[in-house]
Amino acid sequence: MTTQTRKSIFNRPEKSYVHPYFGGVVLGIVLFLAFFLTGNGLGSSGATSRIDAAIVDAISPSHVDNNPYLLKMAGGEKNPLDDWIVPVFFGALLGGFSSGFFNGRLKFMTTKGPNISDRTRWLMAFLGGVIFLYGARLARGCTSGQALSGGATLSAGSWVVMFAIFGGAYGVAYFVRKFWN
Amino acid sequence: MNFPLPSLNAVSAANPWTYVLFAAIGFAFGYTLEMSGFGDSRKLAAQFYFTEMTVLKVMFTAITVAMVLLFGAVGLGLLDFSQVWVNPTYLASGIVGGLIMGVGFIVGGFCPTTSLASASTGKIDGMLFMLGGFVGAFLFGETEKYFDGWYTNAGYFGRLTLDQVFGIPVGAVVLIVILMALFMFWGGEQLERIFGKRDLAKEPRLRVVGGVALFAAAVAVLAIGSPSLADRYNKVTFTRTETVEQLNADPIVNTYVYTADEMLANRLVFTSPAEAFKAKYNQSMNPVYLDVRSEADYNLYHIEDAVNVPLERMLEVVPVLLSEPPANTVFILISNDEAAAVDTWKLLVGSSVQNVYILEGGVNNWIAFFGNDDKTLHPNPNAGDDQLGYLFPAALGSRYESCSPDPIEYEKLEFEQKIKLQLKRDKSGGGCG
Numbered sequence: 001m002t003t004q005t006r007k008s009i010f011n012r013p014e015k016s017y018v019h020p021y022f023g024g025v026v027l028g029i030v031l032f033l034a035f036f037l038t039g040n041g042l043g044s045s046g047a048t049s050r051i052d053a054a055i056v057d058a059i060s061p062s063h064v065d066n067n068p069y070l071l072k073m074a075g076g077e078k079n080p081l082d083d084w085i086v087p088v089f090f091g092a093l094l095g096g097f098s099s100g101f102f103n104g105r106l107k108f109m110t111t112k113g114p115n116i117s118d119r120t121r122w123l124m125a126f127l128g129g130v131i132f133l134y135g136a137r138l139a140r141g142c143t144s145g146q147a148l149s150g151g152a153t154l155s156a157g158s159w160v161v162m163f164a165i166f167g168g169a170y171g172v173a174y175f176v177r178k179f180w181n
Numbered sequence: 182m183n184f185p186l187p188s189l190n191a192v193s194a195a196n197p198w199t200y201v202l203f204a205a206i207g208f209a210f211g212y213t214l215e216m217s218g219f220g221d222s223r224k225l226a227a228q229f230y231f232t233e234m235t236v237l238k239v240m241f242t243a244i245t246v247a248m249v250l251l252f253g254a255v256g257l258g259l260l261d262f263s264q265v266w267v268n269p270t271y272l273a274s275g276i277v278g279g280l281i282m283g284v285g286f287i288v289g290g291f292c293p294t295t296s297l298a299s300a301s302t303g304k305i306d307g308m309l310f311m312l313g314g315f316v317g318a319f320l321f322g323e324t325e326k327y328f329d330g331w332y333t334n335a336g337y338f339g340r341l342t343l344d345q346v347f348g349i350p351v352g353a354v355v356l357i358v359i360l361m362a363l364f365m366f367w368g369g370e371q372l373e374r375i376f377g378k379r380d381l382a383k384e385p386r387l388r389v390v391g392g393v394a395l396f397a398a399a400v401a402v403l404a405i406g407s408p409s410l411a412d413r414y415n416k417v418t419f420t421r422t423e424t425v426e427q428l429n430a431d432p433i434v435n436t437y438v439y440t441a442d443e444m445l446a447n448r449l450v451f452t453s454p455a456e457a458f459k460a461k462y463n464q465s466m467n468p469v470y471l472d473v474r475s476e477a478d479y480n481l482y483h484i485e486d487a488v489n490v491p492l493e494r495m496l497e498v499v500p501v502l503l504s505e506p507p508a509n510t511v512f513i514l515i516s517n518d519e520a521a522a523v524d525t526w527k528l529l530v531g532s533s534v535q536n537v538y539i540l541e542g543g544v545n546n547w548i549a550f551f552g553n554d555d556k557t558l559h560p561n562p563n564a565g566d567d568q569l570g571y572l573f574p575a576a577l578g579s580r581y582e583s584c585s586p587d588p589i590e591y592e593k594l595e596f597e598q599k600i601k602l603q604l605k606r607d608k609s610g611g612g613c614g
Contacts, residue, residue: 037186087201168286
């Protein structure tokens, strides 16, 4: 991963990624500050289901009233978007974009293994998103909300979720190796 | 100042800066993930073929750094851990959900937040993962009703931390986690050398220094320990308002801040039998009557619905009280008189349990108020301090008439309102939920 001369859409030279341990230290400090100031950690999958709930609420409020899960977030006077995780979600999008911009990594492309077509990769990415978020809602949090945040606060359940995520991925990795290698 | 700041617990339109703060946290989050390489699905997937362990390194460095800082701040008394969101443990749904997430991870090549970093930098697969995520979360919302009962209680243990599971000090857990992480970093690098053909000689030496620093910090956290109950008790403050009506003008609202000891001295936490009884029929609160006396006294006589938790066992149930789901729960402590209840009150307040009150005069006062006409109860002239002031013909528990006063007979009761409901922050809004 050395600096390459490949030009991005903003014609900035593409810089290499930071060292993983350095990235981890910065991420750890961000996570700590989030807990220290607000008492909440990091997360994003909660925002996905809240945005879903807002869309459903806008199209068919009566559907929300008949759905116990959506009712916890929407329905009545509740605005599903009025939660801290929603600004975190949009902040993360902007933060990712900014890092991409300053480091010359803004580029329309598909990241995939060498032996599959773009279309297959797109289908798999979409499917993976469906599966991941379904699991994230079931486990009440994703890699950020459970593994990172719950891991740092030593939540017993979050450590279980973390190992289950790695277990699930390692367990299936062999069968999908053609997608990546 | 006590961290975390209560005003920053949640976003609120009354305080628009909260949106900016959470967006800034999200910004830093997204920025860090992208600069670590998590916008590229190949880097993430490589973790599961042992060729590049970036996911493990970034994740466990972040967890350990945050953990050391967090429990260091708690140990130094800067941060109130009871006000920090800890994901409640749902064992069964956590395991099933985690396994499903793992499959989604290796099939899709991202996790939710990394897909944001990827999509925002123009990666088409990242965008499609994000889109799929909306569909997956929607499907969950639509299908949850088929297993709602299971989902709501799937191996629920409430707020449970690893130090409680293993029964060791939290500093020891911090140290063990860090040793485990350092071992995994070492192992991960060996795997990269073997499977990823990486030359470890080119890795920065600084990482070893960082590892030693992390270990030293963990030892420091263990040495600092946790703040004592007394320290935490002395830091608790209560706010009470007093409204003074003015002739021809708006009423003046005075706000007072009391320490816990002042609350006791001014008897602001003592609720009369009448108020304690009426709380049961008050829609706005959910009273829990905690009888802190010995089991023998409890068996002789206790107020209906009271739960017996002797003072010496109270520390064990604090985690349960802290995770008591409804925010409007009011705990009313009951002793024979007041002494044991006051001790319990100090313990619970020091442990950050909210809305704790003491039954004024305890059971003796309750009987004097509601059981005056019960001819089977005789005052006991020899009762000592905080002992039952009555003699009972039999250990009838809560089957004396005065244990459950008739709500119709006592419909109209005059009392000074001492219970001021303090709503905890919405726990369901915490975490990723």
